[in-house]
Amino acid sequence: MNAALSVADLVVSYQRRPVLWNVNVDIAAGRLVGIVGPNGAGKSTLIKAIMGLLPPVAGRILVFDEPIDQQRHLLGYVPQRGSVDWDFPTNALDVVLMGRYGKIPLFRRPTRQHRAFAEECLAKLGMFAYAKRQISQLSGGQQQRVFLARALAQEAEIYLMDEPFAGVDAATEQAIIVLLRELKEKGKTIIVVHHDLQSVQNYFDDVMLLNQRIVAYGPTTEVFTEQRIHETYGGRLNLLAAVGEELAR
Numbered sequence: 001m002n003a004a005l006s007v008a009d010l011v012v013s014y015q016r017r018p019v020l021w022n023v024n025v026d027i028a029a030g031r032l033v034g035i036v037g038p039n040g041a042g043k044s045t046l047i048k049a050i051m052g053l054l055p056p057v058a059g060r061i062l063v064f065d066e067p068i069d070q071q072r073h074l075l076g077y078v079p080q081r082g083s084v085d086w087d088f089p090t091n092a093l094d095v096v097l098m099g100r101y102g103k104i105p106l107f108r109r110p111t112r113q114h115r116a117f118a119e120e121c122l123a124k125l126g127m128f129a130y131a132k133r134q135i136s137q138l139s140g141g142q143q144q145r146v147f148l149a150r151a152l153a154q155e156a157e158i159y160l161m162d163e164p165f166a167g168v169d170a171a172t173e174q175a176i177i178v179l180l181r182e183l184k185e186k187g188k189t190i191i192v193v194h195h196d197l198q199s200v201q202n203y204f205d206d207v208m209l210l211n212q213r214i215v216a217y218g219p220t221t222e223v224f225t226e227q228r229i230h231e232t233y234g235g236r237l238n239l240l241a242a243v244g245e246e247l248a249r
Contacts, residue, residue: 002065004029004158004189005050010059012042012049019045021213023059027206029157030187032180034194034204034220038233041211043193044080047160051077063158076156078147080163081140092138092146093131096121099153121149126175141172148179158189166195177203200224 003026010023020042027033035043048054050061052072063071076099096118097110110118122128125145135143144164151159165173180190184205194200200207200220207224209215209232216223216231 002029003027003062004031004064005191006060006062006065007046007050008060008062010046010049010061011057012045012054013057014045018057019212020049023214025208025214025217027189027191029064029189030184031189031205032184032203033189033191033206033208034200035191035208035210036194036197036200036224036232037210037215041232043210044162046210047077047162047191047193050160051075074157076151076154076159078144078151078159078161078164081144081147081167087136089134091132091134092122092127092142092149093118095135095146096149096153099150118149118153121152122146124152125149125179139169141168144168145172145175148176152179156188158191159183161190161192163193163195165199197229 005025005027007023007025010020011018012020023046035046037043045054049056050068052068061068063074093115097114099121100110100114100118119128119131122131125148127142127145127149130138130142130146135146138146144167148161148164151161164176168176180192180203183190192204194203201224204220206218207220208217209223209228211232211234216228
C-alpha cells in the first residue's frame, strides 16, 4: 500500500543547529499515529516542517506519492493552543469558516452552504451553541474543540495535530479521541504529537518515538516498550510506575 505521508532524509535546523536529523518514515493511510518524545525532541518541528511552516535544510516530503507543495490542500492542521492569539477579535464560527477557505474561489465570500457546513463541524464537537461567542471568552477545552472543528471543515485526508489533548478537561479529551477514531474509520490519517505516556497504548495504532531522530516507529503493541521509551527519553524520563505496570501486562 502506498504511504499517505512519506518523509525521507529530513533535516531541520534552528539557527544552524539541527533539531531533526535524518528523519525517514512512511505512514500508511487510515492510521492513528502518536508522536512521542521528550521536550526539545523536535515533535512540533516535524509537524511544522510537514505543513511548510518551517523550511527543511534537506529531505523530501511526499503526500500520496506527490510532492508536498502540490498536495498541501489535503492536510488539516491543529496547532498548539499556546501558539494561537486567542485575543484576536473573532467568534467560533468565523474560526471554523477559515477551514473552508481552500474550497472558496479567490475573492469570493463564504456561501450559506459553507456556513452551514461550518456549523455542522461545530455541532460535531458540541460547540454549536457557542458559534457566536468570541474565542477569547471560551475555556481552554472549548477553544481546542473550535480548532478541531476548523480542521474538520477543511475535509482533509491527513490531519496533523500538535498536542490536542494538552490542558483540556476529561470531557474534551474523550470527545477528541472519539472524533479521531471516527476520522480513522473514514480512512483518514491522523498524526498527533502527544505527551501523556499512560494513554499511548489506548489511543494510537502506531507510535513514533522521536528524539531529534526516529528511535522507533511501528505498531504501538510492538514499539512502545519500556526499553524503547528509555532509549528515547534517556536520563530525562522519570518513568511512572503505572506506565511500567501497563507495559508489563
